[in-house]
Amino acid sequence: MPRIPILGDTAEIAEKGLGGLEHNFLTARIEDLVNWSRARSLMPATFGLACCAIEMMATGGSHYDIARFGMETFRASPRQADVMIVSGRVSQKMAPVLRQIYDQMMEPKWVISMGVCASSGGMFNNYAIVQGVDQIVPVDVYAPGCPPGPETLLHAIVTLHKMIESDELVKRRDANGGGAGVTVEQRDGQTATQIVLSR
Amino acid sequence: MSIAMLSALSSPLAVDPLFVGGVGLEEVIIVIVKVLIAFVLLLVAVMLMIWFERKLHADMTNRMGPTIAGPFGLLQTLADGIKLFFKEDLIPKKGDRFVFQLAPYLTLIPAFLIFAVVPLGGDFDNNDGTISVFGNTTNFQLADPPIGVLFVLAMSSMAVYGIMLAGWSSGSKYPLFGSVRASAQMVSYEAALGLSLVAVLLKSGSLSTHDIVAGQADGWNWNLWITGFIPFIVFMIASTAELNRPPFDLVEAEQEIVGGFHTEYSSIRFALFFLGEFMNVVTMSAVMVTLFFGGPDGPIPFLASVGWLWGMFWFMLKVVGFCFVFVWFRATLPRLRYDQLMDLGWKLLIPLSLGWLIALAVLDVGRDNGWNTAVVGIGCFAGLMVMGALLTAAVSAGQRKRLAGEGFD
């Protein structure tokens, strides 16, 4: 018996009826729809640091056109952003700010570490630079290069798309207690702030 | 709600021929269908408008725009919407909880309501613009209150509250800036908007949108020509400012005040603002088409064979034309500064539309009384010139004083 790509093995269908179908085709999981939309509508936070930020701008330019992925909507407000592209070296002075921006972003959120300086400190192994932004925020995709060309960044973005669509990230965040409902511990003895959820 | 109650409610407003012979079940169903059509049409139009803007702007800058969400990226807006719907929401602790939640709806709902009074189609060339459905005659618009234009103005003023309250209730500084800017900007441009509208009302003699469209039935009767362009230009600029579209998007100027009033908004509430902004673009385009461009009236006369779709086709075409202009503005024009915006509104648009209105009125009175049109016209022109000169002198005197460091208080 031939095999129909969308339905599955026709012999099994003939034997078991609808139970022989490989998957439902009248209904689908809403999770797939959500992942589909998340992957196609990643809004990056406007977060440029150093050389890599210039290449990030170039990625938004006419030659590379990040808008193809629906990502030209750089959001200035971290509340509305989905992905933070850490583009460049993170200094000790910038680290708290970067973490604050990350905390201000709403779940689900992702981080791309762009360039070697963000990923590992790069050539600046000295007093001023944080040796890898993953010491501060959880990084999902690392883009290598100094600076990574726009093609590399696009590849990182497509990689992130695939990860989002394959649902890996949401599971990971569930596992480590991420997601909505967390509290942020305050420095110097201030009270912890409960994040108000409306739904 | 019983049908008798509905009838009792609607009888004072029964301008629509649908309700002339009393209200039965059929009429109610027709109204519900009309509501659904208007609602769905507007939502789809907004979805396509957002896609259209992104694609068109991409085209103007040698790019491709969204491509991966659906064919030609058509589903990009859908993806954005679903994603935002499933995103975490936040209400700032320092903000006013109730107002913060209310504000997005205050911007969205007026945009819907404005669309309700816009005639979408119908044959105004051969009859009075009504169509027949199941033997009932009705207007091709959701509602036709006798105060249609006032309703449009009232609703567009309501939208100010949404933006103002959103900024105020966020409890943060940049949104506050945006909110202060919004209230000043939108209130001042409301005046110019209203004054340019009065010119249309003067010519149409009615506040009903249906009557205004009916009065422009032939291509040469469009209010655009009859009122002499100026009210349209003022209306166009004022409505751009009213919509917070570039070059008047100071309220949400990303480079200056981050996100403006919606800085603290995320998730579905931000989506509502997003939707509301583009919905306003569509409805304002529709209002402009209604008021100045003859609504569903097209250059080629009504073709009975195509039915009501013919008028709708022209209507849509004109709306898309205006949407194009709005995107074009965004792609080319830098943003105005706050004081320049105020100058433009108060010192140019309002005097101009006021003066033009007076001139139109004088010409009308002159025609009614049989005065010599040439003499009246030249008199009006001279009067406008004198007014303009006086205003310029006043403005420059004020500027000199300000530069010299003398206050006015």
Next chain:
Amino acid sequence: MSEESDTAVADTPVADGPVADSEAPAAAEAGSQPETAYGVAVTDSRGQMVLHPDRETYVETITALRDDGFVSVMDLCGVDNLNRVTRDLPVGVGAERFEVVVSLIAHEPPRRIRVRVQIPENDPTVASLFDVFPGTENLERETWDMFGVTFDGHPDPSRILMPPDWQGHPLRKDFAVGSVPVQFKGAAAPR
């Protein structure tokens, strides 16, 4: 060394510059005793005139230079000479651990001059140039931040590049260069 390859050859004031003409003719004449210009010792470094005032005459020297047509301070930076004994200093100028180096420029005719002040380690203090050239404000702040040299009379003596609560002065030679543990202290504000 040929002439067109180098900036300083064109603007070296030592031979016939107006500096030599106006105030310090001694600078032009080579001699065995230490040369002076503007009343302070002077050396030549790769064709560039370098003044070596002491801390007391430092501001006076800069002021004199300004009155002589040096319109701008281009650069001000510190140097840490820990463990470096031999240096090209004129006779009579004692080598100290820190140096503050000021580069000035004159536009008509185009010429440059450099001023080096020795700052002792036990009292790293020097007068601020803010009242002569306000453009040194950021540069002096940077020098304090990086070397710990205090500038008396500076309007805003605070760290400029490092975080305000940073310990130490990174460009000192006894400050470790290598990677330091992340001094990350967590988010400072609620979401």
Next chain:
Amino acid sequence: MTLLDTPSDSAASAASAKRVFLRDETSAVLRVDESNIPLAETVDIDPMSTAPMIVNMGPVHPSTHGVLRLVLEMQGEQVLRSKPVIGYLHTGMEKTGEQLSFLQGTTNVTRMDYASPLFNELVFSLATEKLLNIEVPPRAQWIRTMMCELNRISSHMLFQATNGMDVGAVSMMLYGNRLREETLRILEKVTGLRMNHNYIRPGGVAVDLPDGWREDIGGLLDMLPPLLDEFDQLLTGQPIFRERLQGVGAINTEECLALGVTGPILRGTGYAWDLRRDMPYLKYDELDFDVIVGSYGDCFDRYAVRLAEARESIRIVRQCIEKMPTGDYRLQDKKVTPPPRARIDESMEALIHHFKIFTEGFKVPEGEVYVSIESPRGELGCYVVSDGGSHPHRMHIRAPSFVNLQTMPHMMQDALVADVVAIISSVDPVLGEVDR
């Protein structure tokens, strides 16, 4: 009527140099401790209060060109005093520079001003060469001149992009980037990298120009002028754009000189000072070009100066193509430059030499030197102290953006928020260079 006639000269002429010397509250500089000002707006806003409000702009703000942070004291939308807070991108490059040999140093400095990396390499190489007392061959000098001018074009294009973006012309971002991309294509072909080239090295340049460079660069130069004319159409004559920039952020020559400001900001005030002409280095004395000056020192003048300088650079590059001599692209001095690649395969000595020069570096005679060039942002200086070893004892970069940043509070006094954005972008700071 009012949209078109704003006085653009009144504010500029009234200012005097005295305001930059003020040190108390009357100064435009808000001299407060920035650590007391919270980054997040946790302060309660009293809507009835009329006291000045402290607003934090940055360090992550869309228009602060990276990580500049501005503390603004504001009355309504008007800025009373302000203070740029920097250091958020401090990389410790001067410290790292002491750890790297002179040959490796260009790798380090090229990452400072990432909008114009070749200038950083050039100034460090010139300083090293001056310490070594060597002269690079003419072809190397011409190549350096040409590449730097191409880099200047790309840097000014980046300015046009961000400046347009900051005043709200969003398409300029893409138009500017498109031109920059075309320039970068040439730079990539010659140096192998789009940015951070490490192309200009002590002793010459890394590699010779590739085949077909004349056609490539000539094609670029033919393509650029009409596209620059499009900028004129889109912005220069645009009434809203002029309104936004004319008379905004005015500063005069005396203030610029007192603050040590150089580059387009100084030239925008009408003062013709350009190191390329006044203290020529490389081959600029053999080139025919004009120094562009403005007249009012406002944002519009700075915009116009940069646009015109890009055109001048096109002129310079054309002359460079014509005059490019044949010969060595780097010094044939065993002490400084590695042996040719072909010889490494043949000769063991060459291999050892190559290895030693890249691991140990070369010894540089003791001394100290300050060399400066005209970068797209002003005087880019390099102060190098050598103690006779192969590593610099002290390497200091005089970054033009760092000094130019001091003009901001003075320009911003009494300006509106929208002007602040225009002023930041007209100063055109590159934070990598500011913080180093």
